[in-house]
Amino acid sequence: MKMSFWERITKIDRRIIYIILAVVIILPLILTFNLPGKVRAMPRTQNVFDHIEGIDPEGKRKALMLSVDFDPQSEPELKPQFEAVVRHAFARDIPVVVLTLNTRAPGICEEVLLRLSREHGKVNGEDYVFLGFGWPPVPVLLGMGRFIDRTFRTDYYGTPLNQLPMMDDIRNYDDVGLIITFTASTFYQTYIVYAYTPFNVPVATGVTSVSVADIYPYLGSEQLIGMLAGLKAAAEYEGLVKEKYFPDKPIFLRATQAMPALSAALIVILLFVIIGNIGFFATRRKK
Amino acid sequence: MNISTDPWVWIAAFLTLAIFSILYKDNPFYRVAEHLFLGLSVGYGIVIIWQNVLWPQAFRPLFVEGDWWVIIPIALGLLYFTRFIPKAGWLVRIPISIALGWGMGVGIPRGFQASIFRQMESTIVTTDMFAADRLWNITNGGIWAILILLGTLATLTYFFFSRKEKSFLKPVSNVGIVFIMIGFGATFGLTVMSRISLLIGRLQFLLRDWLGIIQM
Numbered sequence: 001m002k003m004s005f006w007e008r009i010t011k012i013d014r015r016i017i018y019i020i021l022a023v024v025i026i027l028p029l030i031l032t033f034n035l036p037g038k039v040r041a042m043p044r045t046q047n048v049f050d051h052i053e054g055i056d057p058e059g060k061r062k063a064l065m066l067s068v069d070f071d072p073q074s075e076p077e078l079k080p081q082f083e084a085v086v087r088h089a090f091a092r093d094i095p096v097v098v099l100t101l102n103t104r105a106p107g108i109c110e111e112v113l114l115r116l117s118r119e120h121g122k123v124n125g126e127d128y129v130f131l132g133f134g135w136p137p138v139p140v141l142l143g144m145g146r147f148i149d150r151t152f153r154t155d156y157y158g159t160p161l162n163q164l165p166m167m168d169d170i171r172n173y174d175d176v177g178l179i180i181t182f183t184a185s186t187f188y189q190t191y192i193v194y195a196y197t198p199f200n201v202p203v204a205t206g207v208t209s210v211s212v213a214d215i216y217p218y219l220g221s222e223q224l225i226g227m228l229a230g231l232k233a234a235a236e237y238e239g240l241v242k243e244k245y246f247p248d249k250p251i252f253l254r255a256t257q258a259m260p261a262l263s264a265a266l267i268v269i270l271l272f273v274i275i276g277n278i279g280f281f282a283t284r285r286k287k
Numbered sequence: 288m289n290i291s292t293d294p295w296v297w298i299a300a301f302l303t304l305a306i307f308s309i310l311y312k313d314n315p316f317y318r319v320a321e322h323l324f325l326g327l328s329v330g331y332g333i334v335i336i337w338q339n340v341l342w343p344q345a346f347r348p349l350f351v352e353g354d355w356w357v358i359i360p361i362a363l364g365l366l367y368f369t370r371f372i373p374k375a376g377w378l379v380r381i382p383i384s385i386a387l388g389w390g391m392g393v394g395i396p397r398g399f400q401a402s403i404f405r406q407m408e409s410t411i412v413t414t415d416m417f418a419a420d421r422l423w424n425i426t427n428g429g430i431w432a433i434l435i436l437l438g439t440l441a442t443l444t445y446f447f448f449s450r451k452e453k454s455f456l457k458p459v460s461n462v463g464i465v466f467i468m469i470g471f472g473a474t475f476g477l478t479v480m481s482r483i484s485l486l487i488g489r490l491q492f493l494l495r496d497w498l499g500i501i502q503m
Contacts, residue, residue: 018310025483025490029501043425076488077481103332106339133339138393153343193394193401209481213474220426220435221409223401230477231484257501258487265483 006282009275017272024268028260035260041236044219047226048180048204049240052085055094055177062177063095063170067187071104074184074208080234080255081206082182083112084241090120090127091245095166097176099131099152101140101187106133106156125155125164132156137187141194145173145201173201178225182206188215192223206233235259289499300497303489410439438466 003011027033041049055062066085070078089096098109113130122128131152134140143151148171149161161167169175179201181187188205196203202225207215209230218224228237234255242251291297305320345361348354363385369378416422416429423430444456445463494500 015311021483021486022490025487026494029487029490029494032501073485076491077484103335104328106335107331133335135336135340138390142393153348156339158343189402193397197397197401209477209484210474212477213470217406217409221405222426223405230481231487232480254488254491258484258491261487261490262480262483265487266480269479269483 004283006279010279010283021265021268024264025261028264029257032257033260035263039232039235039239039256039259041240042229042233044227044229045233045236046240048085048178048228049088049237051178051202051204051225052088052092052094055092060175061095061169062175063097063166064089065097065099065176065179067179067181067183067191068098068100068105068109069102069181069183069185069187070108070208071102071184072108075108077208077231077234078182078184078206079108079112080231080253081228081237082108083116084234084237084253084255085180085206085228086112086116086128087120087251088237088241088245090116090122091241093127094177095170096128097131097148097170098128099140100133101135101137101190103133103135110156124157125159126166129161129164129166130156131161137190138194141190142198145195145199148172173199176201178202178204180204180206180228182228184208184211186211186214188218188224192218196223204228231255231258231262289502291497291499296497300493303493307489410436412436437462442466 052064055064064085066082068082086096098113100106100109109130113124113128116122117124117128124130131148132155134152140151149167152161154160155164173179173195179191179195181191181203183205184207188203188207191203191205195201204224204226205215206228207230209232212227212229215224215227215229219227228234232255235253235258238253238256242249242253291300302320302323305316308314309317345357345364348357349361363382366378366382369375410432412429412432416427416432421428425431441459441463443463445460445467447456447460491501495502
C-alpha cells in the first residue's frame with residue numbers, strides 16, 4: 001500500500017535524523033561560522049560575574065571556593081563554566097580553593113588547574129589550592145565552616161595545608177567570598193542547606209541545562225546569588241571575562257565556539273517537532 | 288588539519304566512536320567501551336577514596352601520627368562489614384543508627400529552614416515589589432511575585448487529591464495543570480539543549496583535539 005507524504009515523514013528512520021543532526025552540528029564547527037552580534041549575558045550569569053568582581057584582592061583577601069562536583073558525562077557543559085570562572089579569578093588575583101565531592105572529578109580539576117595556571121603564571125599553594133576529594137558531603141561542608149585544615153588535612157598532592165602559604169589567610173567560610181558548585185546533580189541543595197544556611201556564605205551554582213528549572217526557586221528566594229545554566233551560560237561567562245580582561249589575547253573559548261552549532265541544532269529540532277506534530281495530526285485525521 | 292599524536296587522545300577518540308556506534312545498532316565495540324567505562328569508574332573511585340579519604344583521614348592519623356582516637360570511627364565503620372557474618376549481623380545496627388540519628392539531627396532543622404521556610408517566604412507578595420523600578424524584575428518584581436503565588440497555590444491544589452470532583456477547587460486545579468505543563472515544556476526544552484550540548488562537546492573533541500580540523 002502506498003504511503004502518503006505525511007505517513008512517510010512520521011515513519012522516517014531515526015538514523016537519518018541522527019545524520020542530519022550531526023551534519024548540522026559539524027558544519028558550523030568546521031566553518032567557524034559566527035552568529036551576528038554577541039552572546040548576551042543573562043542576569044543570573046551577570047550576577048555571578050559581578051559578585052566575583054566584588055571580591056576585592058586589595059582589601060581582605062577572600063577566596064573563591066569552587067566545588068567541581070561533576071564527572072566526565074557532564075564535562076561538555078560544565079567544564080567550560082569551570083574554566084571561565086577560574087580564568088576570571090586568576091585575572092583578578094583572587095585565591096582559588098578547589099575541591100570535589102565526586103570521585104570521578106579530580107582528574108578534570110587537575111587538568112584545568114595545571115593548564116590555566118601555566119597560561120596565567122599562577123603557582124600551586126600560593127595562588128590556588130586543590131584540596132582533592134572530600135567525603136561524605138555533609139560533614140565536609142559543615143567542617144569547612146569551622147576549620148578547612150581539619151576537614152582536609154592535606155591538599156590533593158599530600159602537602160599539609162599549613163605548609164601552603166595561601167591557606168594562612170583562609171581558615172573557614174569567613175574567608176571565602178563565594179562558593180560555586182558545578183554539578184549535574186543536586187549538590188547545589190547540599191551547599192544551600194549546609195553552607196549557606198548555617199554559615200551565611202554566598203553560594204552560586206553552575207549546572208547542566210536539564211537542572212535549570214529546578215533551581216529557579218532558589219534564585220527567587222536569594223539562597224543562590226546566581227546560576228550558570230548549561231553551555232550557553234559558559235559562553236556568556238567566557239564573553240564577559242574575555243571582554244574585560246583579555247580583549248586582545250587569543251584564547252580558545254570552547255563554549256563560545258559551540259554556540260552557532262547549538263543554535264543550528266536547536267532550530268533543526270524545532271523544525272522536526274513541528275513537522276512531526278503536523279504529520280501526527282494529518283495521519284490521525286486520515287484514520 | 289593537525290592530527291593528534293597523543294596515544295591517550297586516540298584511545299579516547301576510539302572509545303567515543305565506539306559509544307556512538309550504538310546509534311546504528313548494538314555491537315561488540317559499544318559493549319566493550321561500556322564495560323570498560325563501568326570498570327574504570329569503579330576502580331578509579333576506589334583509588335580516589337583510599338588516597339583522599341581513608342588514608343589521610345583515618346589510617347595515616349592512626350599509624351603515622353599516632354592519633355589513637357580515630358580507632359573509634361574506624362571501628363564503627365568496620366561494623367558495617369558484620370553484615371556478612373550471620374551471627375554478628377545485628378552489630379550493623381550500631382553504625383546505621385548513629386548515621387541515621389546524626390543525619391536527621393543535622394539535616395532536618397537546616398532542611399526545613401532552607402527548603403521550606405525560605406521557599407514559603409519567597410512566595411510572599413509585599414507592597415514594595417510594586418515600586419515602579421522593580422515591578423517587572425524577574426527575581427523580585429510584583430508581576431512575577433503574583434504569578435509565582437498563583438502558580439504555587441494552583442499547583443498545590445492540583446495535588447490535593449481528597450477534594451470533591453465538583454468543588455470550587457476543580458477550576459483552580461485546572462489552572463495548576465497549565466502551570467505544570469509549562470514546567471514540563473520548559474524542562475523538555477532544556478533537556479534537549481543539554482543533550483545537544485553533550486554531543487557538541489564530543490564532536491569538538493573529535494574535530495579539534497583528535498583530528499585538528501578546527502583550531503580556535
